[in-house]
Amino acid sequence: MVNMWTQAIDPDFCFWTNLAVRKIISNGVYLGMAISNRFKVTEPGTGKTAPRPKDEWIIVPDAHVPLVSESDFKKAQLILPKKKYNGEPAHIFGSKVRCPACGHAMTRYTRQNPRFKCGTAKYTDHYGCREHSVLQSDLEKTVLASIKAYAAAAVDREELMLAALSRGESEKAELAERIRTEENAVRLLEESVAKNFTALVSGKLTRDAFVSKKRVITATVTQKNAELKALRERLHDITVGKENIELGIAELRPMLTIDGLSRELVDMMIDKILVHGENDVEIVWAARFAADLGT
Secondary structure (H helix, E strand, O other): OEOOOOOEOOOOOOOOOHHHHHHHHOOHHHHOOEEEOOEEEEEOOOOEEEEOOHHHOEEEOOOOOOOOOHHHHHHHHHHOOOOOOOOOOOOOOOOOEEOOOOOOEOEEEOOOOOEEEOOHHHOOOOOOOOOOEEEHHHHHHHHHHHHHHHHHHHHHHHHHHHHHHHHOHHHHHHHHHHHHHHHHHHHHHHHHHHHHHHHHHHOOOOHHHHHHHHHHHHHHHHHHHHHHHHHHHHHHHHHHHHHHHHHHHHHHHHHHOOOOOOHHHHHHHEEEEEEEEOOEEEEEEOHHHHHHHOO
C-alpha cells in the first residue's frame, strides 16, 4: 500500500486502531447489507471525497450471507460510544495536518486548547513517530503567516512580469499593424487570382500563363498565412498573458491583509501540513500554488 501523503508504508505491516475496530463493529456489511452512496465527491478530478449523512446512504438488506447475527450486531452497537458526524470536518484543517513519519492524519485533542498529535505512536513504534504535539492556535498563526508571505512574494513576482509586459505595449501595437498589412496583402493576392481568371476567359491571358501566375500566388499566400498565424499567436500571448497576470494579482492581493484563516482558503492553497516538531512545520502547497513556486 502506498501512502498518498508522504511515503511508502510497509505493505506487510498492519496494526489495529480504535477507529479501525469501530468501523468494523459498526459496518452493516457484516450483517449481510449492501451499502452504497456513503461518500460524495468534493473536488471532481482529484479523487477527494467526504462522508454523506447516514440518511443519504442506499442500503440493501440481505444482499449476501451475514458474518454475524443480528442480535450480536445490535449488542455491539449498544456498546459503542455515540459519535455524531454532521458531514463536515470539525475544524479548518480537516485531515491536512499529517505526521511526516507515518503519513497519517494527526489526531486533534480538544480537552483543553485544541492540539494535534500523531496517534500512530500509541499503537506501534514501527514508523518511529515522535511524541510531540502542536497547538491548533499556533498552527493557525504559522499557516496564516506563511500564506501572507506566499502572497507577498507572488504579488511582487507577478507585478514584475506585468511591468515587463507593459513595456511591450509598443510591440503589441506593431504586431497589430503588421497583421493588418499582411491581411491586406493576402486579400489583394486572392483578388488577383480572380482578375487573372477573368483575363483567361476573355483571351487576354493564356492558360499556361494563368497556371503559372496562380502557382506563384498560391505559394505566396501560403507563406503569408503562416506568418500571420505566428503574428497572431504572439499578439494573443501578450494580450492574454497580461490579463491572466492581472487576474492573479487581483486574487492574491486580498491575502496580504487577511487576519484569519477559513476552511475555503486552506482547502484552496494547502495540500498538507507536516508537523516535524512543535516549532517545525512544513507546508506543502496545493499543486496549483506549488507550480507557481517552482516546487
